[in-house]
Amino acid sequence: MLQKSPEAGRRPVQNVLDVVRAALPSLRRSDAKVAELVLLDPSWVLESAVAAVARQAGVSQPTVIRFCTAVGFSGFGEFKLRLAHSLALGRPATNSAIKDTDTLDAVADKIFAYTLTSLDWARQHLDRGALARAVDLLASAGSVSFLGFGASGVVAYDAQQKFPLFGVPCRAESDFHQQVMLASMMGEGDVAVVISNTGRTRQLVETARLARDSGAAVIGLVGAEGDVSALCDVVLLIETFDNTGVYTPTTSRIAALVMIDVLSTAVALRRDEPHDDRLRRMKRRLNTVRSGNAGRDEAAPHAEPDTEEET
Numbered sequence: 001m002l003q004k005s006p007e008a009g010r011r012p013v014q015n016v017l018d019v020v021r022a023a024l025p026s027l028r029r030s031d032a033k034v035a036e037l038v039l040l041d042p043s044w045v046l047e048s049a050v051a052a053v054a055r056q057a058g059v060s061q062p063t064v065i066r067f068c069t070a071v072g073f074s075g076f077g078e079f080k081l082r083l084a085h086s087l088a089l090g091r092p093a094t095n096s097a098i099k100d101t102d103t104l105d106a107v108a109d110k111i112f113a114y115t116l117t118s119l120d121w122a123r124q125h126l127d128r129g130a131l132a133r134a135v136d137l138l139a140s141a142g143s144v145s146f147l148g149f150g151a152s153g154v155v156a157y158d159a160q161q162k163f164p165l166f167g168v169p170c171r172a173e174s175d176f177h178q179q180v181m182l183a184s185m186m187g188e189g190d191v192a193v194v195i196s197n198t199g200r201t202r203q204l205v206e207t208a209r210l211a212r213d214s215g216a217a218v219i220g221l222v223g224a225e226g227d228v229s230a231l232c233d234v235v236l237l238i239e240t241f242d243n244t245g246v247y248t249p250t251t252s253r254i255a256a257l258v259m260i261d262v263l264s265t266a267v268a269l270r271r272d273e274p275h276d277d278r279l280r281r282m283k284r285r286l287n288t289v290r291s292g293n294a295g296r297d298e299a300a301p302h303a304e305p306d307t308e309e310e311t
Contacts (some may be wrong), residue, residue, distance in 0.1 A: 016085075115254060121240065143168055147207055183207050194208045224237075
């Protein structure tokens with residue numbers, strides 16, 4: 001099995017807004033006032049002097065400096081520098097919390113902004129070394145099994161639909177008994193992709209352990225490190241924002257679906273020309289079926305494939 005490199009466990013530098021949000025419950029009351037102002041209007045804080053921030057938050061200037069050191073920065077200058085970088089990554093999701101008083105337009109705008117920002121956050125923090133190792137495993141696999149429950153099960157079945165790109169037999173399972181049977185029958189050369197947003201689903205922990213003990217390589221596609229990732233040869237950590245409470249959009253599932261697209265496309269690019277020819281032929285035949293010309297798929301071999309729907 002692959003050994004994790006020292007870099008694989010190294011967490012990426014966090015977005016300042018995420019740092020502030022995580023630190024908020026443990027801050028002093030006066031420091032928390034500064035934190036709340038930053039989360040409420042980070043762009044204004046970025047453009048303001050320390051005196052203006054103190055005045056707006058209703059605290060002293062030394063309190064603003066103390067807040068900056070409390071969340072891990074040397075002072076207000078370094079905090080603003082990092083805040084500028086974080087805002088450059090996209091609209092902060094801190095303002096996307098959905099309220100029961102929001103209009104329909106506001107709900108639509110917030111969910112789109114929330115999703116786009118979360119996807120950009122996940123992209124910026126993707127471990128590219130782990131991604132390369134995952135593609136290596138998938139490109140050399142004899143078979144690939146995608147395993148998940150609930151929303152992660154939906155991702156697993158979508159991944160199974162990408163089997164022409166992977167170029168090997170692919171299977172998806174969301175039933176625990178079937179997962180146990182499948183994982184127990186795996187062997188060397190097989191790859192299990194365990195999908196879990198929480199990273200700690202008990203049944204998936206057991207499935208990952210069975211697949212590993214059977215000799216298969218295990219890739220974890222997880223939203224958080226935990227018991228699942230501890231059993232994986234390669235961990236793809238896809239973190240997304242989660243701050244809208246009961247109305248939380250399915251951003252984690254969208255990010256996982258994008259990751260499946262990345263993996264399947266990267267593996268397909270590793271395949272040889274005959275495999276590419278089969279893909280083109282498959283796409284052409286799908287196009288004729290969609291257009292109602294089934295049975296005449298070889299009539300126009302030069303036709304461009306229909307790309308409105310992805311395999």
